[in-house]
Amino acid sequence: xxxxxxxxxxxxxxxxxxxxxxxxxxxxxxxxxxxxxxxxxxxxxxxxxxxxxxxxxxxxxxxxxxxxxxxxxxxxxxxxxxxxxxxxxxxxxxxxxxxxxxxxxxxxxxxxxxxxxxxxxxxxxxxxxxxxxxxxxxxxxxxxxxxxxxxxxxxxxxxxxxxxxxxxxxxxxxxxxxxxxxxxxxxxxxxxxxxxxxxxxxxxxxxxxxxxxxxxxxxxxxxxxxxxxxxxxxxxxxxxxxxxxxxxxxxxxxxxxxxxxxxxxxxxxxxxxxxxxxxxxxxxxxxxxxxxxxxxxxxxxxxxxxxxxxxxxxxxxxxxxxxxxxxxxxxxxxxxxxxxxxxxxxxxxxxxxxxxxxxxxxxxxxxxxxxxxxxxxxxxxxxxxxxxxxxxxx
Numbered sequence: 001x002x003x004x005x006x007x008x009x010x011x012x013x014x015x016x017x018x019x020x021x022x023x024x025x026x027x028x029x030x031x032x033x034x035x036x037x038x039x040x041x042x043x044x045x046x047x048x049x050x051x052x053x054x055x056x057x058x059x060x061x062x063x064x065x066x067x068x069x070x071x072x073x074x075x076x077x078x079x080x081x082x083x084x085x086x087x088x089x090x091x092x093x094x095x096x097x098x099x100x101x102x103x104x105x106x107x108x109x110x111x112x113x114x115x116x117x118x119x120x121x122x123x124x125x126x127x128x129x130x131x132x133x134x135x136x137x138x139x140x141x142x143x144x145x146x147x148x149x150x151x152x153x154x155x156x157x158x159x160x161x162x163x164x165x166x167x168x169x170x171x172x173x174x175x176x177x178x179x180x181x182x183x184x185x186x187x188x189x190x191x192x193x194x195x196x197x198x199x200x201x202x203x204x205x206x207x208x209x210x211x212x213x214x215x216x217x218x219x220x221x222x223x224x225x226x227x228x229x230x231x232x233x234x235x236x237x238x239x240x241x242x243x244x245x246x247x248x249x250x251x252x253x254x255x256x257x258x259x260x261x262x263x264x265x266x267x268x269x270x271x272x273x274x275x276x277x278x279x280x281x282x283x284x285x286x287x288x289x290x291x292x293x294x295x296x297x298x299x300x301x302x303x304x305x306x307x308x309x310x311x312x313x314x315x316x317x318x319x320x321x322x323x324x325x326x327x328x329x330x331x332x333x334x335x336x337x338x339x340x341x342x343x344x345x346x347x348x349x350x351x352x353x354x355x356x357x358x359x360x361x362x363x364x365x366x367x368x369x370x371x372x373x374x375x376x377x378x379x380x381x382x383x384x385x386x387x388x389x390x391x392x393x394x
Contacts, residue, residue, distance in 0.1 A: 021335040023368060028360065029066055031341030032057040035353045050107035051086060054079070055136035055143075056357035062143045062379045063360050063369045080146050081116035083137050088129050089118045090155050100162040100174045102155035103129025104137035117150065129159060131172045131186040138193050142382040147389040153194045160187055160199035168201065168208030169222060180221035181212060185234035189376055192241040195390050206248045209235045216271075217254035229262060229269035233282040237375045240289045252290060256321050259286050263325055266333030276345055277337045277355045280330055280362025285374035287322040288365060327366055334359050 035057045046053060058079070061067045067076075086105045091097040110127040112119055134156060141148055163170045163183070170183035184205055191197045211223040212235065218227025219235040232255070239248040249255055262268050266275030267283040337344045342351025343359030364372045364379075373383045387393045 021338055023335065023363065024338075024341070025064055025369075027341035028356065029061065029064055029070065029341075031351070031356060032060045032064075032353075033070065035356075039353070048106045048109050049133070051083070051104065051133040051140070052106065052136045053353055054083075055140045056353045058140050058143050059378060059382075060357045060360045062382060063364050063372060065370050067143070076144050080141060080144050083141055083144075084118055084150050085114050085116050086133070086137065087118035087150070087152065088127075089120045089152050092120050095155075099155070100159055101128035102152065102159040103131070103134040106130055106133040118152070128173050129156075131160070131163060131170060131183045131190070135186040135189050138190060139376065139378050139382070142193070142378060142385050142389075145385060147385075149389075151194070153196065156190065157194060157196050157199035160190070163187070164200055164204070166204075167211075167223075168204030168206075170200075181209075181219070181231040181234040181238075182221070184208065185238045188238040188241045192376070193386060193390065197242070202242055202244070205238065205242065206244050209239060209248050210250065213250050213255075216258055217251050218258040219255070226270060227258065229259075229267065229279045229282040229286075232259065233286045236286045236289050240375045245290070249290075256287065256290055256324075259283050259290070260321070260324050263330065265329045266337075267330065274346060275333055277334060277343050277362070278345070278358035280334060281358045281365065281377075284322055284325070284330075284362055284365040285377070287325065288374035290321055322365060330362070331366060331368070334362060 036054065039053065043053065058067065061070065083104070086108065088098065088102050088105060090099055090102055105127065108114065110124050112124075112127075138148070138151070141151070159174070160170070162174055163172075163176075164187070165171065165179050167179075168184070169179040169181070170187045171177070171179045172183050172186075187200050188205070191200055208223075209219065212220050212225065212231070214220055214225075214227040216227055218229075219232040220226050220228055221231045225231075236245070236249070236255070239245045242248075246252070262271075262279065262283050264275050266277065267279035268275050269279045269282065334343065336347040337349070337351075337355070337359065339351055342353070342356035344351045345355050360369055361372060361377065363369050365374065371380050372378060373380060376383060376386075378386075
């Protein structure tokens with residue numbers, strides 16, 4: 001881990017190095033490949049979220065740089081067709097009939113016939129698009145090298161208008177019960193990837209994020225809720241994608257301090273909680289996105305009196321705040337959660353596909369695998385594909 005020490009001059013002198021495992025790429029590649037083929041019985045309840053489970057494996061293999069070498073183009077094309085088969089398109093005869101549910105569902109749970117060109121006739125109960133599934137469908141298509149030519153962009157953007165609530169938050173599906181920062185992020189990321197923000201009220205989103213910032217300058221799932229690493233990422237990434245980072249954060253420096261304070265060995269999601277693998281990405285990516293200005297204040301205390309003798313602001317030129325973490329401690333913690341090729345939530349637990357992906361993404365932030373775009377949570381290769389096919393830029 002000498003490379004980590006060279007990258008991070010702030011590493012703790014007390015870094016624990018004994019009995020630390022080394023990241024075994026081949027076993028993790030095998031784990032993701034197995035998850036693409038079949039999943040254990042406990043995943044049955046997540047069948048409607050199969051799109052997101054597939055994203056974890058596809059993006060993980062992409063970050064490990066083996067997606068094209070491990071699978072044939074025919075196999076990749078089959079996955080692309082399966083993703084498009086989950087797209088709910090406007091009704092051909094009367095688009096208003098289902099315009100509020102257009103987008104991507106998470107799996108073919110409704111039992112409708114397979115059609116790689118999408119579905120236009122679905123108005124079955126509970127068969128509607130889902131913001132999180134639409135986000136992971138688009139990111140997976142980009143990862144697989146698709147040009148998004150079969151995506152009905154206008155239908156997705158129009159459907160999002162019906163998902164935003166008066167307080168600025170979003171529900172995950174039409175007439176859904178949950179609305180919080182997770183779906184704010186999904187809406188912003190979808191809008192960014194489709195290069196169209198007309199489906200969201202940006203001012204309401206920014207205000208919702210402002211009101212969700214806590215006394216400690218972390219950010220909760222909504223106003224008055226506890227600061228949380230996942231929702232802080234969703235808020236910061238949303239503001240970044242909206243180009244509203246300076247406007248939306250009440251204090252960038254204090255939010256960065258809250259984020260950095262989440263590291264014990266790995267990162268915890270909330271104060272007084274144990275470290276958890278996934279927060280190596282949620283917290284780490286937030287620090288990647290969030291740039292800082294330092295306020296330096298020098299105090300002198302002669303004769304029990306406090307005097308501020310000098311202060312100045314130093315602009316840190318695109319200073320990546322992630323550099324303030326202890327690389328070695330984070331890496332070592334992640335290695336303690338590895339087993340059977342995957343990563344678990346905590347040491348001693350069984351691995352799962354979500355934490356395995358988040359572990360690899362956390363390693364990517366430390367340049368232990370292919371680099372990723374922290375705001376969209378996709379590889380730089382997938383982002384390059386986005387720039388090419390949507391923004392028409394090489």
